[in-house]
Amino acid sequence: MSGFANSMMSRVREMMDRLSSSATSWKDLAAAAEAVLKVDNDYFMAIQIINKAIDMYAASLGLESISMRDPKKFLDAARQQTGDAKVVSELVPLFLTRSEVLSNLGAHKRAKLELDAVISVAPDHERAKELRQETEEVMAMEGKSYSQQEDAKIPATVLTGFLGSGKTTLLNHILRDWKGDKRIAIIENEFGEVGIDDALVTKALKEEETIIEMNNGCICCTVRGDLVEGLKKILKSGRADGRVDHILIETTGLADPAPVAQTFFVDDYIQARIRLDGIVTVVDAKHIIQHLDDEKPEGVENEAIEQLAFSDRILLNKIDLVDAPYLSQVEERIRAINNFAPIVKTTLNVATNLESTINGILGIRAFSLDKVLDMDSEFLKDGQEHQHDESVTSIGIDLVGEVDEGKLNAWLGHILKNKGVDIFRMKGVLAVEGQDSKFVFQGIHMLFSGIPQDEWKPSETRSCKLVFIGRNLDRAEIEGGFRNCLVKRPHVAQ
Ligand SMILES: Nc1nc2c(ncn2[C@@H]2O[C@H](COP(=O)(O)OP(=O)(O)OP(=O)(O)O)[C@@H](O)[C@H]2O)c(=O)[nH]1
Secondary structure, eight states: OOOHHHHHHHHHHHHHHHHHHHHSHHHHHHHHHHHHIIIIOHHHHHHHHHHHHHHHHHHHTTTTTTTOHHHHHHHHHHHHHOOOHHHHIIIHHHHHHHHHHHHHHTTTTHHHHHHHHHHHHOOOOOOHHHHHHHHHHHHHHHHOOOOHHHHHHHEEEEEEEETTTTTHHHHHHHHHTTTOOOOOOEEEEOOSSSSOOOHHHHSSTTTTTTTEESSOTTTTTTHHHHHHHHHHHHHHHHTTTSSOOEEEEEEEETTOOOHHHHHHOOOOHHHEEEEEEEEEEEETTTTHHHTTTTTTTOOOHHHHHHHHHOOSEEEEEEEEGHHHHHHHHHHHHHHHOOOSSSSEEETTTTTTEEEEEEETTSOOOOOOOHHHHHHOOTTTTTTOOOOOOTEEEEEEEEESSSSSSHHHHHHHHHHHHHTTTTTTEEEEEEEEETOEEEEEEEETTTEEEEEEEEEEOOEEEEEEEEEEEEOOOOOHHHHHHHTTTTTSEEEEEE
């Protein structure tokens, strides 16, 4: 991670560490949150500190489990334990600060819910009533028209979906086939040591597009700081040569979208200029149930479930690979996780209804912090880092040289037959002996396709790049197997 990104992401944590070691009471934290709000207008930092103050207060009463989840229940329980006077003088001010911050971050519904809770225990509290009225006014305005301030920001879409679901296919349609005239900047993140998507993303880009690749870790954890940096770079490039109308962020197939979405609230500069338009999840109809049912070790999230839960629009893709009863079953499973996101059925590789599909995911104003907080009241808490399932790894191969077609086919056939269940995803761009075109292959479990694509240019070195992502992969076996397919002795590229 770059120095800048490091410093950005560690800022909140450093501040929290400093406060934890120097400020030992909830009162100190409450004062610190007020100061951060007044001096810096730093809402994300303020909410971290005020949450900690409320947590500390709740812990002193043994009520930490309900403090965020249900503010009314928490305030009522606190009242029973400490009496009305203390709740009004101590807890209410904490909740007022929190409501103010939530409103400033755009979570008006959640702010109102907390203010309602405050007013239920302190019906005459003037400041609480005032804040609730202000919040209601903003909500009424937002109901009529999208706020001008939000309109002025550049919309960003987080494109998520499990490995191989069709994200890059969709991206290519947007870049190559879509008739819309938006200037789109793209941030691409891959899981795997060797970047392949660069070769798979269409070269027929509209001239103006900016593509930023982030391949040194997963966007939802290690490279979140780089995402902020990438967004800032896009903002600057947009300023230099006109405009950027939309930002599209393709996450890895193993990303948890929650921390990616949180990024839009962490940095003031970003928050003032970019708004999260929506989280779009592409679903592979054939394989999704298998991944939803995948049992994970203790403390490890199931990414396929998270990607659906946080989604604002779902593209139920690859419907050509399943029959109608199975498709209904898939829809039912999706609905059990996310009952509000519209589902659009697609076959992205043949691009039917492309215009309406793309228009239905860009500029939709679908992301709502309120909606997310309803589902996950701790969404704005920093430090909830995503833990990847460590049995799922990636193996990257990057070698100069070319393969023997017969040996390659036999080896790929062997892998598909014997490792198809464990290999979630494989893809590669290969030089095949005697062929002028690059051989591009894609595999998802037992499904495989390979096609010649683009000729090798005289200036290019004929080489092979492959990525395997899956469970319990044996690096020596896969790498050894591939090396046996090579025609010449390879030279390992660094
Ligand atoms: N049968 C079928 N195949 C599809 C469809 N959409 C995409 N594919 C194929 O599925 C494979 C994976 O598609 P990608 O777009 O690379 O998937 P991805 O989500 O970007 O994959 P990762 O980046 O590895 O997570 C490719 O071979 C596509 O051609 C579809 O609707 N039907």
